[in-house]
Amino acid sequence: MTNAYAQVKVEEVTVRRALLAERISYSRDEKSESIEAQDARMKARAAEEAVRVVGVTADVSVSGDVDMFDRPALGEWLAPDKRELWDELWVTNQDRLSRSEPHFMSFVFKMLEWNKEIHVLDDPSFTEQMKTPEGRAILHVKSLGPHKELERIKQRIQDSHDRRRFSNRWPGGIPPFGYRIVYRYIDGKRCAYIELDEEMVVWLHRMRRWIIGNEAFSGIATRLLDSAVLTARDRARVARGKQTKSRAKLRKDDAESREQWSNGSVKALLTNEALLGCKKYQGKVLRDDAGDPVRIADPVFTAEEWESLQAAVRARSVTTARRVNRTSPAYGVATCSGCGSNGNHKVSRGHANGLEYRYYVCGNWPNSKRCKGISCRAEVLEEMMEILFLQLYGHERVTKRVWVPGSDSTRELEQVEAKIRRLMRQDEEGDWEDDRAEYRQRVNRLRERQRELKILPVVKSGWVEVDQGMTYAELWATLDLEGRRKRLLESNFRMMIGKGTAWPEKVPMQRPLVIQGEVVTPVPEPAPAALPE
Known part of the structure; x- marks a missing residue:
C-alpha cells in the first residue's frame, strides 16, 4: 500500500502543466481558421504527450510587434497570480510568440528567470536552446528573420499611407461629425471614402444658428444631450453594431451610457476644418504642392457660413468670466x-x-x-x-446682427505667385525644355490672373x-x-x-x-x- 501511494504521489508531481498561446494579426473571415488550426495542433500534441492544458489564450487582431505583457489574453496569464498555474508556454511557431527581436529575447530571459519553458511545435530544439548561452545566440539569429519581415510590413504600410495621403480617399479611423464612411470599388479594389451625413449636417447647421444667436457652448451641449445626439465616436460604434460607450452615465435614469457633449467638444467640433471637407494629418489641414487644402468630401458649410461661424466662436471664447452652470436672470447684463x-x-x-x-x-x-x-x-x-x-x-x-462676408484675394494671390515661382524653378532645372509652348501658356495664364487679383479691392467681413x-x-x-x-x-x-x-x-x-x-x-x-x- 505504501509503495502504491508513493507511486501515485510521484505521478502527480511530474504532471506537465501547459499554457497554449495563440495569436493572429487580423481577424478577417478568410483567415479566422488560423486560430482554430493553432488550437487543434497544440491540443492534439498535448494529448499525445499527456500534458495537462491549464489554459488557452487567443489574441485576435494583435500584431506580432505587441509586447507579450501588453496582449489582452496572454498578458493576464503572465501576472503573478496566474503565473504559478502553468510551467510551459506552448506556441505553434516562433512568429506566434513575437516578431519583435527585443520583445522576443527579453521574454526568453524572463521565462528563464521564472524557471519556465517555451515549447515551439515547429522547432523541437527551441526548449533546450533557450537554456544555454550558445543556444540563445542561435535563437537570437532566428528572431532576426521575423523582425526584418515586421519592418518590411511596416514600411509597406507606411508607403501605402504616404501614397494615399494626398488622395481623396479616407485614410481610416472615425470620420468627423457630419460625415460617414462609404465604400467604392476602384480598379477592382474596395476603397473607403467619406460623404455628408444629412442627419448630422442638420444638427451642425442648428449649432451654427445657436452660436451666432449668442448661445453658450454649455447650452448647445445641453441641447445635444437632451436630444440624445450621439458623438462621432458613438455613431461609429453604432455603425459597427456595438454599444455606445462612456466612462459614466450622463444621468441616473439613462438606460445606456453615451459619450457626453461638453463645452470643449462643442467648440472643437465647430472649429474643425474637417467640416469644410478638408483632409487632416496629425491634427493639421493637409495641403498640396500649390498650398491648397486637400479636399476629400463636400463641405458642411459654405465659405461665408464658415467665416461667420468662426467669428461667433471667437466672440464667445474671449472672456475672463467664470463659467456657471445655472444662468441668473441678469447674468452678463x-x-x-x-x-x-x-x-x-x-x-x-x-x-x-x-x-x-x-x-x-x-x-x-x-x-x-x-x-x-x-x-x-x-x-x-x-x-x-x-x-x-x-x-x-x-x-x-x-x-x-447679420454677418456680411467680405472679399480678400490676398490668399489666392499668394498661391498664384507661388505657382509662378515653382514653374520658373522647374524651367531652370530643365523640366520644360521639351514643351516650351505649354510652359509659356501656363506662365502667361498665371500672370494674367496675378494682374486681376492685384487690382481687386479688399473688403473686410x-x-x-x-x-x-x-x-x-x-x-x-x-x-x-x-x-x-x-x-x-x-x-x-x-x-x-x-x-x-x-x-x-x-x-x-x-x-x-x-x-x-x-x-x-x-x-x-x-x-x-x-x-x-
Whole structure:
C-alpha cells in the first residue's frame, strides 16, 4: 500500500502543466481558421504527450510587434497570480510568440528567470536552446528573420499611407461629425471614402444658428444631450453594431451610457476644418504642392457660413468670466462697476424667517479678486433694468446682427505667385525644355490672373444691423425671462453694480473688448451716489 501511494504521489508531481498561446494579426473571415488550426495542433500534441492544458489564450487582431505583457489574453496569464498555474508556454511557431527581436529575447530571459519553458511545435530544439548561452545566440539569429519581415510590413504600410495621403480617399479611423464612411470599388479594389451625413449636417447647421444667436457652448451641449445626439465616436460604434460607450452615465435614469457633449467638444467640433471637407494629418489641414487644402468630401458649410461661424466662436471664447452652470436672470447684463466683471447672482435664506434673499455681487474669479462692498438687491436691479431699458430704448427699432462676408484675394494671390515661382524653378532645372509652348501658356495664364487679383479691392467681413420690423417695447412683451436677458445682451445694454445701488452703463461696452485679436479692458466709469433707502 505504501509503495502504491508513493507511486501515485510521484505521478502527480511530474504532471506537465501547459499554457497554449495563440495569436493572429487580423481577424478577417478568410483567415479566422488560423486560430482554430493553432488550437487543434497544440491540443492534439498535448494529448499525445499527456500534458495537462491549464489554459488557452487567443489574441485576435494583435500584431506580432505587441509586447507579450501588453496582449489582452496572454498578458493576464503572465501576472503573478496566474503565473504559478502553468510551467510551459506552448506556441505553434516562433512568429506566434513575437516578431519583435527585443520583445522576443527579453521574454526568453524572463521565462528563464521564472524557471519556465517555451515549447515551439515547429522547432523541437527551441526548449533546450533557450537554456544555454550558445543556444540563445542561435535563437537570437532566428528572431532576426521575423523582425526584418515586421519592418518590411511596416514600411509597406507606411508607403501605402504616404501614397494615399494626398488622395481623396479616407485614410481610416472615425470620420468627423457630419460625415460617414462609404465604400467604392476602384480598379477592382474596395476603397473607403467619406460623404455628408444629412442627419448630422442638420444638427451642425442648428449649432451654427445657436452660436451666432449668442448661445453658450454649455447650452448647445445641453441641447445635444437632451436630444440624445450621439458623438462621432458613438455613431461609429453604432455603425459597427456595438454599444455606445462612456466612462459614466450622463444621468441616473439613462438606460445606456453615451459619450457626453461638453463645452470643449462643442467648440472643437465647430472649429474643425474637417467640416469644410478638408483632409487632416496629425491634427493639421493637409495641403498640396500649390498650398491648397486637400479636399476629400463636400463641405458642411459654405465659405461665408464658415467665416461667420468662426467669428461667433471667437466672440464667445474671449472672456475672463467664470463659467456657471445655472444662468441668473441678469447674468452678463449686471456688471461690477469696480472691475468690469459679470455680476454673480447670490441667493441665501434667512435662518429665522426662512425668507429668500437675492443679491448681485462682483463675480470676478478667483474669489480673491472680487471687489469688496459691491452688492445690490436683485429685485431692485432687475426692476431698474427693465424700466430703464424700456425708457431708453423701447421706442427704437429692433435690429439683428447679420454677418456680411467680405472679399480678400490676398490668399489666392499668394498661391498664384507661388505657382509662378515653382514653374520658373522647374524651367531652370530643365523640366520644360521639351514643351516650351505649354510652359509659356501656363506662365502667361498665371500672370494674367496675378494682374486681376492685384487690382481687386479688399473688403473686410463684418456684422451689420438689419431692421426686424418692430420696436423693443413691442418685442419685450413677447419674451420670457431668458429671452429678455438675451435681448439685453444683444442690445449691448448693461447695468453697473455699485455699493447698494445700480445704474445703467453710460458708455457702451464698459467691459473687456476684442479689438483685432487683443483683449482690451476699458477704465470703469465712476459710481454715482448711493440711492436713498
